[in-house]
Amino acid sequence: MTILETVGRTPLLPIFEGNKGTRIFAKAEFFNPSGSVKDRAVKGMLDDAIKSGKLTKEKIILDATSGNTGIAYAMFGAALGYKVALCLPANASKERKRLLKIYQAEIIPTSPLESSDGALLKARQLYNENPEKYYYPDQYNNNENWKAHYNNTAAEIWEQTNQKITHFVAGMGTSGTFTGTARRLKEFNPSIKTIPMQPESPLHGLEGMKHMASTILPGFYDPTLFDGQINVSTEEAKKMTRKLAEETGLFVGVSSGANVLAAVKLAEKLSPNEIIVTILCDNGHRYLSDELWD
């Protein structure tokens, strides 16, 4: 058994009960081996690449990441014996950079002014200059990313809610989690509403989340799955993140706080007995240096 086989089958935890009896549950994705939801997409992409022969031992796994995907690549690369190189905005946190180095990944820093789009363009450029050297999964355009959630995350939620889920809410980075989960849930039951969370401003501190209106759109981004949209500010997401630690014992990152806040906002508009599910993307240890905890 390898560490990759421990990915998924995460617990679904009750978070809050809305004042009208609406219940909010969250998939605790920090239970994945590298500590984030990104393990699912990375496992999917690497399994496919190894099976199809696209990834061989001579090649270096190269991709752009704002952190969590990179940590998953680095951990799995170390487990399976592949070298990993990651284009990462230079303003990523110290904890992330340190973790990547512990797993022996090479960090290629990109302009902090250009955020994840700068990293994406750099990865694309490096690959195009030297396609023999690298295997470039391209998490923003690789269908194995959303399929990991279509085949697993959605099926787990369906089963764990005894087929009673009525609403799914989640933010988007590559949009893989949202797209795959929403698409499958709607196949299970077309009346399930799937609603994306979006940062309120193009400049935000919701780690890993993209403000879609101002960034490069992922190839599998699919707005036909959207039943509305919930906007969240970084400040209110941080408040919710602290509240989760203080009142529920869940020490998670700010993007998880933003997802839960979006679920709470949605619950205010719903009738009793509806069941909302959201995603806890990663745990708070990765952000201990953030002023949020001061």
Next chain:
Amino acid sequence: MTSSNSQLVTIQLPTALRTFTDGLSEVKVEAATVEESLNKLTELYVDLKRHLFDDDGKLRSFVNIFLNDENIRTENGIVTKIKSGDVIMLIPAIAGGVVIE
């Protein structure tokens, strides 16, 4: 108002904010302190203001300001004086990240 000891400073903007500066990646202003330069910037591009400052006029917690590669939050803050030719970078603090390597 421009102070008597104003200096010419370049403010570099993240891609996320360039829709508010007609696509410009940098803007030059004359100012004596970092605070004054940001005020000048948001006077020139009014829509930028709510993205950089909260309702109380405080710089948003996830916006880091680098003056010639030094994070002013860890130095003298927004009142830091500037010299002619200085470069200010506005950088979103994703997950508290601050170190430019």
